[in-house]
Amino acid sequence: MKEYIATFYTHSGAIKFNRKAKSNNIKCELMPVPRKLSSDCGIGAKFKFDKDITDLVDQEIEKIFLIKDGQYELVYSNE
Numbered sequence: 001m002k003e004y005i006a007t008f009y010t011h012s013g014a015i016k017f018n019r020k021a022k023s024n025n026i027k028c029e030l031m032p033v034p035r036k037l038s039s040d041c042g043i044g045a046k047f048k049f050d051k052d053i054t055d056l057v058d059q060e061i062e063k064i065f066l067i068k069d070g071q072y073e074l075v076y077s078n079e
Helices: 011-023
Strands: 002-008 028-032 043-049 061-068 071-077
Touching: 002 011, 011 028, 011 043
Parallel strands: none
Antiparallel strands: 002 043, 002 061, 028 043, 061 071
16 A cells, blocks of 8 residues: 655645545544645645545645655645
């Protein structure tokens, strides 16, 4: 299963995403966003998902990064 970090425009967006993920049995935890990924909201969601990542995208998400070998690979951007 792949591991991701999502960044958000607002704290409430992160909280809504966390609730949505948990209601869909997706393991998710809120965490501080690593500075090299974003300086905006400050709260991100780390989660594991093995399906099409666009299934999770909503207007609250700024970016989604795949965590691969300790590096962050941008896989979605709402910019």
